[in-house]
Protein backbone atom coordinates (compact mmCIF):
# COMPACT_ATOMS: atom_id res chain seq x y z
CA UNK A 1 0.00 0.00 0.00
CA UNK A 2 1.07 3.57 -0.41
CA UNK A 3 3.35 4.94 -3.11
CA UNK A 4 6.91 3.73 -3.55
CA UNK A 5 9.51 6.49 -3.52
CA UNK A 6 9.30 7.87 -7.08
CA UNK A 7 13.05 7.92 -7.76
CA UNK A 8 13.94 4.93 -5.58
CA UNK A 9 16.24 7.10 -3.43
CA UNK A 10 15.48 7.20 0.26
CA UNK A 11 15.17 10.78 1.53
CA UNK A 12 16.40 11.63 5.02
CA UNK A 13 13.19 11.38 6.95
CA UNK A 14 12.23 14.51 8.81
CA UNK A 15 12.35 13.67 12.53
CA UNK A 16 10.16 16.47 13.86
CA UNK A 17 7.17 18.19 12.36
CA UNK A 18 8.56 21.70 12.34
CA UNK A 19 11.69 20.51 10.52
CA UNK A 20 9.23 20.11 7.68
CA UNK A 21 8.27 23.06 5.53
CA UNK A 22 4.77 24.52 5.08
CA UNK A 23 2.80 22.86 2.29
CA UNK A 24 2.51 24.79 -0.95
CA UNK A 25 -0.98 25.17 -2.43
CA UNK A 26 -2.02 21.83 -3.95
CA UNK A 27 0.65 19.83 -2.14
CA UNK A 28 -0.27 16.94 0.20
CA UNK A 29 -0.47 18.09 3.81
CA UNK A 30 0.24 16.27 7.05
CA UNK A 31 -2.89 14.83 8.71
CA UNK A 32 -1.59 15.85 12.13
CA UNK A 33 0.05 19.25 11.86
CA UNK A 34 -0.77 20.46 8.36
CA UNK A 35 2.77 20.97 7.11
CA UNK A 36 4.01 19.46 3.82
CA UNK A 37 2.82 15.83 3.79
CA UNK A 38 6.00 14.49 2.22
CA UNK A 39 5.37 10.90 3.23
CA UNK A 40 2.50 8.41 3.10
CA UNK A 41 1.91 6.21 6.11
CA UNK A 42 1.37 2.65 4.91
CA UNK A 43 -1.18 1.76 7.59
CA UNK A 44 -3.63 4.57 6.94
CA UNK A 45 -2.67 6.01 3.54
CA UNK A 46 -2.57 9.38 5.27
CA UNK A 47 -0.07 12.05 4.44
CA UNK A 48 2.38 12.81 7.23
CA UNK A 49 5.27 15.26 7.40
CA UNK A 50 7.65 13.57 9.81
CA UNK A 51 8.35 10.62 12.07
CA UNK A 52 6.94 12.62 14.99
CA UNK A 53 3.57 13.12 13.30
CA UNK A 54 3.54 9.55 12.06
CA UNK A 55 4.04 8.43 15.64
CA UNK A 56 1.25 10.74 16.84
CA UNK A 57 -1.10 9.35 14.19
CA UNK A 58 -0.30 5.69 14.99
CA UNK A 59 -0.61 6.37 18.74
CA UNK A 60 -4.02 7.94 18.23
CA UNK A 61 -5.16 5.10 16.00
CA UNK A 62 -3.87 2.41 18.33
CA UNK A 63 -5.82 4.14 21.15
CA UNK A 64 -8.98 4.56 19.15
CA UNK A 65 -9.24 0.95 18.10
CA UNK A 66 -8.29 -2.18 19.98
CA UNK A 67 -5.23 -3.68 18.35
CA UNK A 68 -6.31 -7.23 19.23
CA UNK A 69 -9.17 -6.76 16.74
CA UNK A 70 -6.75 -5.96 13.95
CA UNK A 71 -5.58 -8.79 11.61
CA UNK A 72 -1.80 -9.31 12.02
CA UNK A 73 -1.12 -7.87 8.55
CA UNK A 74 -2.50 -4.49 9.65
CA UNK A 75 -1.04 -4.56 13.17
CA UNK A 76 2.14 -2.82 12.16
CA UNK A 77 5.03 -2.26 14.57
CA UNK A 78 5.11 1.39 15.58
CA UNK A 79 8.50 1.74 13.94
CA UNK A 80 6.97 0.89 10.59
CA UNK A 81 8.69 2.89 7.86
CA UNK A 82 6.59 5.26 5.79
CA UNK A 83 6.89 5.44 2.03
CA UNK A 84 8.19 8.71 0.72
CA UNK A 85 6.70 10.77 -1.99
CA UNK A 86 9.05 13.37 -3.41
CA UNK A 87 7.82 15.86 -5.91
CA UNK A 88 11.03 15.57 -7.89
CA UNK A 89 14.02 17.86 -7.40
CA UNK A 90 12.17 21.11 -7.63
CA UNK A 91 11.03 21.10 -4.03
CA UNK A 92 10.83 24.80 -3.27
CA UNK A 93 11.49 25.85 0.26
CA UNK A 94 8.72 28.02 1.63
CA UNK A 95 9.65 30.85 3.89
CA UNK A 96 10.17 28.82 7.03
CA UNK A 97 10.18 31.12 10.03
CA UNK A 98 13.48 30.98 11.90
CA UNK A 99 13.30 30.43 15.65
CA UNK A 100 14.05 34.15 16.15
CA UNK A 101 11.20 35.11 13.82
CA UNK A 102 8.88 32.75 15.70
CA UNK A 103 9.99 34.27 19.00
CA UNK A 104 9.37 37.81 17.77
CA UNK A 105 5.97 36.83 16.33
CA UNK A 106 4.98 35.35 19.68
CA UNK A 107 6.10 38.39 21.63
CA UNK A 108 4.17 40.67 19.27
CA UNK A 109 0.91 38.82 19.98
CA UNK A 110 1.78 38.25 23.64
CA UNK A 111 2.05 34.46 23.37
CA UNK A 112 4.25 32.71 25.91
CA UNK A 113 4.95 28.98 25.64
CA UNK A 114 6.57 26.60 28.11
CA UNK A 115 7.45 23.06 27.01
CA UNK A 116 9.31 21.17 24.32
CA UNK A 117 8.83 20.89 20.58
CA UNK A 118 6.32 23.74 20.29
CA UNK A 119 5.13 24.24 16.69
CA UNK A 120 5.12 27.84 15.42
CA UNK A 121 1.90 29.87 15.63
CA UNK A 122 -0.32 29.82 12.53
CA UNK A 123 -1.24 33.06 10.82
CA UNK A 124 -4.29 31.67 9.10
CA UNK A 125 -6.58 28.67 9.51
CA UNK A 126 -5.64 27.51 6.00
CA UNK A 127 -2.04 26.85 7.07
CA UNK A 128 -2.91 24.01 9.40
CA UNK A 129 -4.55 22.00 6.67
CA UNK A 130 -7.93 21.38 8.20
CA UNK A 131 -10.57 19.30 6.44
CA UNK A 132 -11.93 21.51 3.64
CA UNK A 133 -15.46 21.55 5.08
CA UNK A 134 -14.17 22.60 8.51
CA UNK A 135 -12.34 25.44 6.83
CA UNK A 136 -15.58 26.49 5.15
CA UNK A 137 -17.49 26.23 8.44
CA UNK A 138 -14.98 28.55 10.09
CA UNK A 139 -15.46 31.09 7.32
CA UNK A 140 -19.25 30.74 7.58
CA UNK A 141 -18.94 31.42 11.33
CA UNK A 142 -17.10 34.63 10.49
CA UNK A 143 -13.77 33.38 11.74
CA UNK A 144 -11.62 35.11 9.11
CA UNK A 145 -8.36 34.91 11.03
CA UNK A 146 -7.36 33.03 14.17
CA UNK A 147 -7.30 34.95 17.46
CA UNK A 148 -3.91 34.95 19.26
CA UNK A 149 -4.79 31.99 21.46
CA UNK A 150 -6.00 30.04 18.41
CA UNK A 151 -2.80 30.91 16.52
CA UNK A 152 -0.76 28.92 19.00
CA UNK A 153 -3.14 26.45 20.64
CA UNK A 154 -4.53 25.00 17.40
CA UNK A 155 -1.21 23.93 15.79
CA UNK A 156 0.04 22.68 19.15
CA UNK A 157 -3.11 20.60 19.72
CA UNK A 158 -2.97 19.24 16.15
CA UNK A 159 0.44 17.74 16.89
CA UNK A 160 -1.17 15.67 19.65
CA UNK A 161 0.38 17.55 22.55
CA UNK A 162 -1.17 17.88 26.00
CA UNK A 163 -1.97 21.57 26.54
CA UNK A 164 -2.66 23.93 29.42
CA UNK A 165 -3.90 27.19 27.88
CA UNK A 166 -4.48 30.49 29.66
CA UNK A 167 -6.03 33.40 27.71
CA UNK A 168 -8.35 36.33 28.44
CA UNK A 169 -12.08 35.90 28.72
CA UNK A 170 -13.71 36.26 25.33
CA UNK A 171 -10.50 35.57 23.40
CA UNK A 172 -11.65 32.55 21.40
CA UNK A 173 -10.53 29.63 23.60
CA UNK A 174 -13.57 27.52 22.64
CA UNK A 175 -12.67 27.31 18.96
CA UNK A 176 -9.03 26.75 19.88
CA UNK A 177 -9.99 23.33 21.24
CA UNK A 178 -12.97 22.57 19.00
CA UNK A 179 -11.03 23.01 15.76
CA UNK A 180 -8.45 20.29 16.63
CA UNK A 181 -11.26 18.09 17.99
CA UNK A 182 -13.36 18.33 14.81
CA UNK A 183 -10.28 17.89 12.63
CA UNK A 184 -9.10 14.78 14.50
CA UNK A 185 -12.54 13.16 14.64
CA UNK A 186 -13.15 13.78 10.95
CA UNK A 187 -9.85 12.25 9.92
CA UNK A 188 -10.35 9.33 12.26
CA UNK A 189 -13.76 8.54 10.77
CA UNK A 190 -12.36 8.84 7.26
CA UNK A 191 -9.56 6.43 8.25
CA UNK A 192 -11.95 3.76 9.53
CA UNK A 193 -15.45 4.68 8.43
CA UNK A 194 -16.83 1.18 8.89
CA UNK A 195 -16.04 1.12 12.60
CA UNK A 196 -18.77 1.24 15.25
CA UNK A 197 -18.62 4.81 16.49
CA UNK A 198 -17.64 5.13 20.13
CA UNK A 199 -17.00 8.71 21.29
CA UNK A 200 -13.55 9.86 20.12
CA UNK A 201 -13.49 13.16 22.04
CA UNK A 202 -14.99 14.69 25.17
CA UNK A 203 -15.37 18.21 26.55
CA UNK A 204 -16.18 18.76 30.25
CA UNK A 205 -17.42 22.15 31.45
CA UNK A 206 -18.75 23.35 34.84
CA UNK A 207 -22.24 24.54 33.87
CA UNK A 208 -25.07 23.24 31.70
CA UNK A 209 -25.34 26.56 29.88
CA UNK A 210 -21.68 26.44 28.93
CA UNK A 211 -22.02 22.82 27.72
CA UNK A 212 -25.02 23.82 25.58
CA UNK A 213 -22.99 26.67 24.08
CA UNK A 214 -19.91 24.53 23.41
CA UNK A 215 -21.98 21.77 21.80
CA UNK A 216 -23.77 24.28 19.57
CA UNK A 217 -20.44 25.71 18.44
CA UNK A 218 -19.09 22.17 17.83
CA UNK A 219 -22.11 21.40 15.64
CA UNK A 220 -21.50 24.56 13.63
CA UNK A 221 -17.85 23.66 13.03
CA UNK A 222 -18.64 19.99 12.29
CA UNK A 223 -21.52 20.70 9.88
CA UNK A 224 -21.36 18.51 6.77
CA UNK A 225 -18.61 16.32 8.26
CA UNK A 226 -18.77 12.79 9.78
CA UNK A 227 -19.04 14.49 13.15
CA UNK A 228 -21.92 13.97 15.58
CA UNK A 229 -22.19 15.37 19.09
CA UNK A 230 -24.08 14.45 22.26
CA UNK A 231 -24.96 16.82 25.11
CA UNK A 232 -24.78 15.07 28.49
CA UNK A 233 -25.97 17.39 31.26
CA UNK A 234 -28.24 17.09 34.27
CA UNK A 235 -31.81 18.31 33.97
CA UNK A 236 -32.24 16.72 30.54
CA UNK A 237 -33.73 13.23 30.05
CA UNK A 238 -31.03 10.59 30.48
CA UNK A 239 -32.66 8.08 28.13
CA UNK A 240 -32.38 10.42 25.17
CA UNK A 241 -28.73 11.06 25.93
CA UNK A 242 -27.94 7.34 26.17
CA UNK A 243 -29.80 6.60 22.93
CA UNK A 244 -27.96 9.30 21.04
CA UNK A 245 -24.54 8.11 22.25
CA UNK A 246 -25.36 4.50 21.43
CA UNK A 247 -26.31 5.56 17.90
CA UNK A 248 -22.69 6.66 17.53
CA UNK A 249 -21.21 10.12 18.20
CA UNK A 250 -17.76 11.58 17.83
CA UNK A 251 -17.94 14.19 20.59
CA UNK A 252 -19.57 14.23 24.03
CA UNK A 253 -19.98 17.62 25.75
CA UNK A 254 -21.10 17.38 29.33
CA UNK A 255 -21.03 18.19 32.99
CA UNK A 256 -19.21 15.67 35.22
CA UNK A 257 -22.18 14.64 37.34
CA UNK A 258 -24.37 13.29 34.56
CA UNK A 259 -21.41 11.69 32.79
CA UNK A 260 -20.52 9.75 35.92
CA UNK A 261 -24.14 8.60 36.15
CA UNK A 262 -23.95 7.16 32.64
CA UNK A 263 -20.48 5.73 33.18
CA UNK A 264 -21.27 3.94 36.47
CA UNK A 265 -24.47 2.52 34.96
CA UNK A 266 -22.36 1.26 32.01
CA UNK A 267 -24.50 3.09 29.51
CA UNK A 268 -21.45 4.50 27.73
CA UNK A 269 -17.91 3.37 26.97
CA UNK A 270 -15.18 5.99 26.94
CA UNK A 271 -12.17 3.76 26.25
CA UNK A 272 -11.79 5.17 22.73
CA UNK A 273 -11.84 8.84 23.71
CA UNK A 274 -8.58 10.19 22.26
CA UNK A 275 -8.99 13.89 23.11
CA UNK A 276 -10.17 15.03 26.57
CA UNK A 277 -10.90 18.75 27.03
CA UNK A 278 -11.36 20.52 30.38
CA UNK A 279 -12.88 23.95 29.72
CA UNK A 280 -12.66 26.38 32.69
CA UNK A 281 -10.04 23.96 34.00
CA UNK A 282 -9.37 25.89 37.25
CA UNK A 283 -13.04 25.42 38.12
CA UNK A 284 -13.01 21.77 37.02
CA UNK A 285 -9.99 20.93 39.17
CA UNK A 286 -11.18 22.62 42.33
CA UNK A 287 -12.93 20.85 45.18
CA UNK A 288 -16.40 19.73 44.22
CA UNK A 289 -15.49 18.89 40.64
CA UNK A 290 -12.00 17.47 40.90
CA UNK A 291 -12.91 14.00 42.16
CA UNK A 292 -15.60 13.60 39.51
CA UNK A 293 -13.24 14.78 36.77
CA UNK A 294 -10.54 12.36 37.92
CA UNK A 295 -13.08 9.52 38.04
CA UNK A 296 -13.98 10.19 34.40
CA UNK A 297 -10.32 10.63 33.46
CA UNK A 298 -9.51 7.22 34.95
CA UNK A 299 -12.09 5.63 32.62
CA UNK A 300 -10.17 6.93 29.61
CA UNK A 301 -7.12 5.32 28.01
CA UNK A 302 -4.49 8.06 28.29
CA UNK A 303 -6.02 10.53 25.83
CA UNK A 304 -4.52 13.79 24.68
CA UNK A 305 -5.59 16.40 27.30
CA UNK A 306 -6.47 20.00 26.45
CA UNK A 307 -7.12 22.35 29.42
CA UNK A 308 -8.29 25.96 29.17
CA UNK A 309 -9.14 28.92 31.39
CA UNK A 310 -8.67 32.68 31.76
CA UNK A 311 -7.50 32.15 35.35
CA UNK A 312 -4.89 29.47 35.99
CA UNK A 313 -3.11 29.54 39.35
CA UNK A 314 0.18 27.77 40.17
CA UNK A 315 -1.87 25.13 42.06
CA UNK A 316 -3.96 24.42 38.96
CA UNK A 317 -0.80 24.26 36.85
CA UNK A 318 0.63 21.70 39.28
CA UNK A 319 -2.54 19.55 39.18
CA UNK A 320 -2.64 19.77 35.40
CA UNK A 321 0.98 18.61 35.14
CA UNK A 322 0.18 15.59 37.29
CA UNK A 323 -2.54 14.58 34.81
CA UNK A 324 -0.64 15.03 31.58
CA UNK A 325 2.97 14.23 30.79
CA UNK A 326 5.07 16.56 28.60
CA UNK A 327 2.45 19.27 29.20
CA UNK A 328 2.80 22.29 26.94
CA UNK A 329 1.77 25.55 28.66
CA UNK A 330 0.45 28.32 26.42
CA UNK A 331 -0.32 31.71 27.94
CA UNK A 332 -1.74 34.59 25.91
CA UNK A 333 -2.13 38.20 27.06
CA UNK A 334 -1.92 39.02 30.76
CA UNK A 335 -2.98 35.88 32.65
CA UNK A 336 -5.35 36.10 35.65
CA UNK A 337 -6.31 39.69 34.97
CA UNK A 338 -9.58 41.17 33.68
CA UNK A 339 -9.66 41.73 29.95
CA UNK A 340 -8.42 45.27 29.32
CA UNK A 341 -11.46 46.20 27.23
CA UNK A 342 -13.78 46.05 30.25
CA UNK A 343 -14.02 49.38 32.11
CA UNK A 344 -14.35 48.55 35.81
CA UNK A 345 -16.42 50.87 38.02
CA UNK A 346 -16.31 49.81 41.68
CA UNK A 347 -18.77 51.60 44.01
CA UNK A 348 -18.81 51.40 47.79
CA UNK A 349 -22.45 50.76 48.82
CA UNK A 350 -23.65 49.57 52.21
CA UNK A 351 -25.66 46.34 51.91
CA UNK A 352 -28.96 47.99 52.79
CA UNK A 353 -28.55 50.55 49.99
CA UNK A 354 -27.44 48.13 47.26
CA UNK A 355 -30.92 47.51 45.84
CA UNK A 356 -31.67 51.22 45.65
CA UNK A 357 -28.34 51.84 43.96
CA UNK A 358 -29.08 49.08 41.44
CA UNK A 359 -32.53 50.51 40.66
CA UNK A 360 -30.96 53.95 40.14
CA UNK A 361 -28.50 52.48 37.63
CA UNK A 362 -31.20 50.56 35.77
CA UNK A 363 -33.48 53.62 35.60
CA UNK A 364 -30.74 55.98 34.48
CA UNK A 365 -30.58 56.83 30.79
CA UNK A 366 -26.90 57.57 31.20
CA UNK A 367 -25.79 54.47 33.12
CA UNK A 368 -28.15 51.68 31.97
CA UNK A 369 -26.70 49.95 28.89
CA UNK A 370 -29.01 46.98 28.18
CA UNK A 371 -28.79 44.03 27.82
CA UNK A 372 -27.36 43.70 31.32
CA UNK A 373 -26.34 40.70 33.43
CA UNK A 374 -26.64 41.21 37.19
CA UNK A 375 -24.57 38.72 39.21
CA UNK A 376 -25.73 37.69 42.69
CA UNK A 377 -24.41 35.08 45.10
CA UNK A 378 -27.58 33.12 45.86
CA UNK A 379 -30.41 31.42 43.96
CA UNK A 380 -33.10 32.94 46.19
CA UNK A 381 -31.42 36.32 45.83
CA UNK A 382 -31.63 35.99 42.05
CA UNK A 383 -35.38 35.29 42.14
CA UNK A 384 -36.17 38.05 44.64
CA UNK A 385 -33.99 40.63 42.94
CA UNK A 386 -35.36 39.94 39.45
CA UNK A 387 -38.91 40.39 40.78
CA UNK A 388 -37.92 43.61 42.60
CA UNK A 389 -36.29 44.99 39.44
CA UNK A 390 -39.39 44.28 37.36
CA UNK A 391 -41.66 45.98 39.92
CA UNK A 392 -39.43 48.92 40.89
CA UNK A 393 -37.96 49.85 37.53
CA UNK A 394 -40.68 48.68 35.14
CA UNK A 395 -37.95 46.84 33.19
CA UNK A 396 -38.75 43.13 32.92
CA UNK A 397 -36.04 40.99 34.51
CA UNK A 398 -35.66 37.21 34.72
CA UNK A 399 -33.50 35.08 37.00
CA UNK A 400 -31.36 32.07 36.06
CA UNK A 401 -29.70 29.64 38.48
CA UNK A 402 -29.13 25.98 39.29
CA UNK A 403 -32.50 25.39 40.98
CA UNK A 404 -34.42 26.26 37.82
CA UNK A 405 -35.34 23.38 35.50
CA UNK A 406 -33.13 23.13 32.43
CA UNK A 407 -36.05 23.99 30.15
CA UNK A 408 -36.69 27.25 31.99
CA UNK A 409 -32.97 28.12 32.03
CA UNK A 410 -32.79 27.61 28.27
CA UNK A 411 -35.91 29.73 27.74
CA UNK A 412 -34.68 32.60 29.96
CA UNK A 413 -31.28 32.65 28.24
CA UNK A 414 -32.96 32.56 24.83
CA UNK A 415 -35.26 35.48 25.68
CA UNK A 416 -32.25 37.41 26.97
CA UNK A 417 -30.09 36.66 23.92
CA UNK A 418 -33.00 37.47 21.58
CA UNK A 419 -33.44 40.85 23.30
CA UNK A 420 -36.94 40.05 24.57
CA UNK A 421 -35.76 40.90 28.10
CA UNK A 422 -33.00 43.35 28.90
CA UNK A 423 -31.98 42.30 32.42
CA UNK A 424 -31.10 38.82 33.62
CA UNK A 425 -30.16 38.18 37.25
CA UNK A 426 -27.77 35.22 37.46
CA UNK A 427 -25.73 33.20 39.89
CA UNK A 428 -22.45 31.63 38.74
CA UNK A 429 -24.22 29.61 36.01
CA UNK A 430 -23.57 32.54 33.67
CA UNK A 431 -20.30 33.52 35.28
CA UNK A 432 -17.95 31.54 33.07
CA UNK A 433 -17.58 30.95 29.39
CA UNK A 434 -21.04 32.02 28.33
CA UNK A 435 -20.76 34.07 25.19
CA UNK A 436 -23.35 36.82 25.64
CA UNK A 437 -22.53 38.52 22.39
CA UNK A 438 -24.55 41.69 22.76
CA UNK A 439 -23.90 42.21 26.46
CA UNK A 440 -21.75 45.25 27.11
CA UNK A 441 -22.67 45.85 30.74
CA UNK A 442 -22.35 43.60 33.79
CA UNK A 443 -23.38 44.58 37.31
CA UNK A 444 -21.74 42.59 40.09
CA UNK A 445 -24.41 43.10 42.77
CA UNK A 446 -22.87 40.53 45.14
CA UNK A 447 -19.08 40.35 44.86
CA UNK A 448 -17.99 36.70 44.47
CA UNK A 449 -15.70 35.35 47.17
CA UNK A 450 -12.76 34.91 44.80
CA UNK A 451 -11.18 37.48 42.52
CA UNK A 452 -10.92 34.93 39.69
CA UNK A 453 -14.72 34.55 39.64
CA UNK A 454 -14.93 38.36 39.50
CA UNK A 455 -12.60 38.30 36.45
CA UNK A 456 -14.80 35.72 34.71
CA UNK A 457 -18.03 37.54 35.58
CA UNK A 458 -16.93 40.92 34.23
CA UNK A 459 -15.52 39.05 31.20
CA UNK A 460 -19.15 38.60 30.06
CA UNK A 461 -19.17 42.33 29.19
CA UNK A 462 -16.55 42.02 26.47
CA UNK A 463 -16.10 39.42 23.73
CA UNK A 464 -13.11 39.52 21.41
CA UNK A 465 -11.92 42.71 22.97
CA UNK A 466 -15.13 44.74 22.45
CA UNK A 467 -15.49 47.64 24.91
CA UNK A 468 -17.65 46.81 27.93
CA UNK A 469 -18.52 48.16 31.37
CA UNK A 470 -18.57 46.30 34.69
CA UNK A 471 -20.09 47.97 37.77
CA UNK A 472 -19.31 46.25 41.08
CA UNK A 473 -21.04 47.13 44.38
CA UNK A 474 -18.77 46.45 47.34
CA UNK A 475 -18.63 47.08 51.09
CA UNK A 476 -16.97 45.74 54.23
CA UNK A 477 -18.52 42.32 53.65
CA UNK A 478 -16.16 41.79 50.73
CA UNK A 479 -13.02 42.56 52.72
CA UNK A 480 -11.47 39.13 52.07
CA UNK A 481 -10.76 40.06 48.47
CA UNK A 482 -9.94 43.74 49.01
CA UNK A 483 -6.14 43.36 48.58
CA UNK A 484 -6.49 41.46 45.30
CA UNK A 485 -9.28 43.77 44.12
CA UNK A 486 -7.12 46.85 44.72
CA UNK A 487 -4.24 45.14 42.84
CA UNK A 488 -6.52 44.34 39.91
CA UNK A 489 -8.02 47.86 39.81
CA UNK A 490 -4.61 49.49 39.98
CA UNK A 491 -3.14 47.26 37.26
CA UNK A 492 -6.20 47.97 35.09
CA UNK A 493 -5.86 51.69 35.86
CA UNK A 494 -9.42 51.70 37.24
CA UNK A 495 -10.44 54.11 39.99
CA UNK A 496 -10.19 52.70 43.52
CA UNK A 497 -13.11 53.94 45.68
CA UNK A 498 -11.97 56.18 48.55
CA UNK A 499 -13.48 53.82 51.17
CA UNK A 500 -11.58 50.90 49.65
CA UNK A 501 -8.31 52.76 49.31
CA UNK A 502 -8.52 53.96 52.93
CA UNK A 503 -9.75 50.63 54.26
CA UNK A 504 -7.13 49.01 56.46
CA UNK A 505 -7.88 45.73 54.70
CA UNK A 506 -6.54 47.03 51.47
CA UNK A 507 -3.07 47.96 52.60
CA UNK A 508 -1.47 46.02 49.81
CA UNK A 509 2.00 45.27 51.07
CA UNK A 510 4.93 44.55 48.80
CA UNK A 511 4.94 41.01 50.14
CA UNK A 512 1.28 40.57 49.07
CA UNK A 513 2.19 38.03 46.44
CA UNK A 514 4.35 36.04 48.87
CA UNK A 515 1.91 36.20 51.80
CA UNK A 516 -0.98 35.21 49.53
CA UNK A 517 0.74 31.91 48.72
CA UNK A 518 1.49 31.21 52.36
CA UNK A 519 -1.87 31.71 54.10
CA UNK A 520 -5.37 33.16 53.85
CA UNK A 521 -5.81 36.69 55.14
CA UNK A 522 -7.05 36.43 58.75
CA UNK A 523 -9.13 39.60 59.20
Ligand SMILES: Nc1ncnc2c1ncn2[C@@H]1O[C@H](COP(=O)(O)OP(=O)(O)OP(=O)(O)O)[C@@H](O)[C@H]1O
Nearest residue numbers: 143145146147169170171172173174175433435463
Ligand atom coordinates in the same frame (compact mmCIF):
# COMPACT_ATOMS: atom_id res chain seq x y z
N1 LIG B 1 -11.21 33.59 15.04
C1 LIG B 1 -12.35 34.23 15.39
N2 LIG B 1 -12.81 35.23 14.61
C2 LIG B 1 -13.96 35.89 14.95
N3 LIG B 1 -14.70 35.62 16.06
C3 LIG B 1 -14.25 34.64 16.88
C4 LIG B 1 -13.07 33.90 16.58
N4 LIG B 1 -12.90 32.98 17.57
C5 LIG B 1 -13.93 33.15 18.43
N5 LIG B 1 -14.74 34.14 18.01
C6 LIG B 1 -15.94 34.66 18.71
O1 LIG B 1 -15.45 35.35 19.86
C7 LIG B 1 -16.39 35.21 20.95
C8 LIG B 1 -15.64 34.71 22.20
O2 LIG B 1 -15.15 33.41 21.93
P1 LIG B 1 -15.14 32.33 23.11
O3 LIG B 1 -16.48 32.27 23.76
O4 LIG B 1 -14.55 31.08 22.59
O5 LIG B 1 -14.14 33.03 24.14
P2 LIG B 1 -13.47 32.37 25.42
O6 LIG B 1 -12.04 32.69 25.40
O7 LIG B 1 -13.86 30.92 25.50
O8 LIG B 1 -14.19 33.19 26.55
P3 LIG B 1 -14.39 32.80 28.09
O9 LIG B 1 -13.05 32.86 28.76
O10 LIG B 1 -15.34 33.81 28.57
O11 LIG B 1 -14.94 31.40 28.07
C9 LIG B 1 -17.45 34.24 20.45
O12 LIG B 1 -18.56 35.00 20.01
C10 LIG B 1 -16.82 33.55 19.25
O13 LIG B 1 -17.81 33.18 18.29
